[in-house]
Amino acid sequence: MRKPPKPHVIAETQSDGSVKLTPMWAWVRAHPGSSRCDLDDPNTNTHKIRDDFHRQGWDVADLDNQVRITPPESAERVAEVLGVTGHDETTVEDEDIEGAWFAFERELQAFVAGNLAAIDVGGKRLKLYSDERGGGIEYPTGVGDIDILACDESDGALVVFELKRATSPDRAVGQIARCMGWVRVHLANGRPVRGVIVARRTSEYLRYATVAVPDVSVYEYSVKFALTPARAPDAE
Template identity: 45%
Template sequence: MRSPKQYLVVEVSAEGTIEFHPMKNWCRANPSEAPPLNPNEANSQALRRGFERLGWTVEETDTQIRFFKPGTTQSALEVLGEADPDLDQLDTPDGERETVFELEYQLRDFIAHNIESLKVDGKSLRLYVDDQGRDGIEYPTGVGPIDILAVDSDGAFVVFELKRGRVADRAIGQISRYMGWLITNREEGTKVKGVIVAKDISQNLRHAVVAVPNVSLFEYHISFTLNEIKAANAR
């Protein structure tokens, strides 16, 4: 039996070395920076969602789930020798944040609440709800939670992988893991599609997806306007 994954907070020390801290221990030692949850009572998945809501980056390997403070991901991965050359930064630069969702969960909630207005491969969608009444938002699997799990009008599963900023071709591995789990754990013949949503889709990812034809790419754009409203006594 495979050992459970370790949940680790990754920090870069002043000397430029990497420090790994067990997630719950780190939360107990740093309550002002940790999610507003009691680490003695909350399970690891709840704490993970709490970190994501705070804007932390979560990276999953075969044996670990790593948590990076906002703005530190790239430097930490460089020290680890895992930086992705396809991206200038994994975290979107501050100057661009007015055009992206500040936190991934905002993007997730927006798509989930508007899922029926979206189409993938020309098929309308609805949020998946399983036999226990659990919906498809942060849907748990044996390989980690799916950001959004939907079903299209033909009954095929649609897995959404969401990225608030730029995204490299490593996203193919992430979404393929979830899709593979569904194929393995659902009825034989179950159709599964994937959707990667990000502010910017890298050229490398555009090439990578050619080899995975059941994965679609979407970029999101945000705009808003302000309309002046006159006071009741204005003429």
């Protein structure tokens, strides 16, 4: 028997800190212009509206009993109250990404860390940072582990990487800023501290947020996939 479709809801924080869930179609009709889809178009359906919100940088969590869609400004509070991380819960279909991408942040982390010397980050030559506390991958701090901590070989600057396998919400700026602050206080000893956010796609909210943080830059990654013929077996 075919499973019934999951209800789609919009999750918003209220003035008292609570979270309100509203059926998506009802919410969209009550907020004209929130979705770029034409609600009068007979071809507009639930999936198109959901994907439009996702492209705008909203969190889309595909849960067991519902699909929960959260605007960026409510994402952190919704995650705190409901225990949902948003993009980490989405499926491959929900991402609607053309081309290859990393299914898990661990894969992206391993790739970036293993190829730091070959990756162009603002024209700088980087290498993994290490000291008695640990290596540059999942570097422990008092405010949470740093995805990758690197060192700029040209000026000794410390570079904090925040990695997002898919879309990066604007709260990533707060995450990387607190790690940069910890590094500046406890490790830098006067050296520059820079931040790099890496994601498959970036939202407009994130790009605006980084304008106010000059030491943080944002990069979108792409993965190229190619097939080459296998070598024929050697004749004995």
